[in-house]
Amino acid sequence: xKSYIARDKETIQQCIVNHVEYTLAKTRFEFKSDxxxxxxxxxxxxxxxxxxxxxxxxxEHKDVKRINYLSLxxxxxxxxxxxxxxLDLVKEYKEALMDMGYNLEALYEKEVDxxxxxxxxxxxxxxxxxxxxxxxLPAWGYGIRYNYGIFK
Numbered sequence: 001x002k003s004y005i006a007r008d009k010e011t012i013q014q015c016i017v018n019h020v021e022y023t024l025a026k027t028r029f030e031f032k033s034d035x036x037x038x039x040x041x042x043x044x045x046x047x048x049x050x051x052x053x054x055x056x057x058x059x060e061h062k063d064v065k066r067i068n069y070l071s072l073x074x075x076x077x078x079x080x081x082x083x084x085x086x087l088d089l090v091k092e093y094k095e096a097l098m099d100m101g102y103n104l105e106a107l108y109e110k111e112v113d114x115x116x117x118x119x120x121x122x123x124x125x126x127x128x129x130x131x132x133x134x135x136x137l138p139a140w141g142y143g144i145r146y147n148y149g150i151f152k
Contacts, residue, residue, distance in 0.1 A: 004047070004050050005046060007089065007092055008092070009095050009096045009099065010096075012043065012089075012093060012096040013096045013099065013100060015043040015046065016036070016040055016043050017039075019039035019042040019043055020035055020036075020039045023038075024039060024042075033106070033107065033110065036100070036107060037080075037111065040080065040107060041111075044080060044084065044089075047083075047087055047089070048083060048087070059138040065138075066138045066139065067132060067137060067138065067139035067140070068139070068140055068142060069125070069139060069140070069142065070141075070143075071121070071142075072121070072144055073119075073121060073122035073125065073143060074114075074125050074126050074129070074141060074143055075114075075122035075123040075125070076114050077113060077126070078111045078112075078113055079114065080107070080108060080111050081111075084104075125141070129141045
């Protein structure tokens with residue numbers, strides 16, 4: 001990609017407000033903390049998608065072998081704070097949200113743990129995927145969809 005979404009405070013605020021209005025279909029006058037969390041998460045997803053698409057295109061161009069990892073469960077934890085840290089945007093988002101009347105740390109608490117499993121094997125699978133990403137290996141994790149311990 002030739003250019004990414006800008007990292008300045010004003011652009012971050014505009015992305016959040018756009019998601020409030022166009023993704024969540026809320027007005028600026030009913031902008032509650034739950035809406036703020038969702039809008040921030042969507043704005044981060046936009047940034048992650050930029051990198052994801054570039055990475056996928058790079059590996060496609062190089063025609064490399066890919067790792068497909070199947071696990072019954074993945075305990076990946078909360079993603080928002082992790083994404084902000086990995087993209088080095090914590091300071092920028094904190095300032096942008098402070099100007100909008102929100103506290104980033106309070107928004108972290110709104111995120112529900114993705115808990116796609118119930119124990120050590122799920123955590124091990126998530127750590128394994130983290131290691132593959134750290135090593136820049138082309139890997140994709142697959143799981144089995146189930147609710148309340150019962151497979152669908």
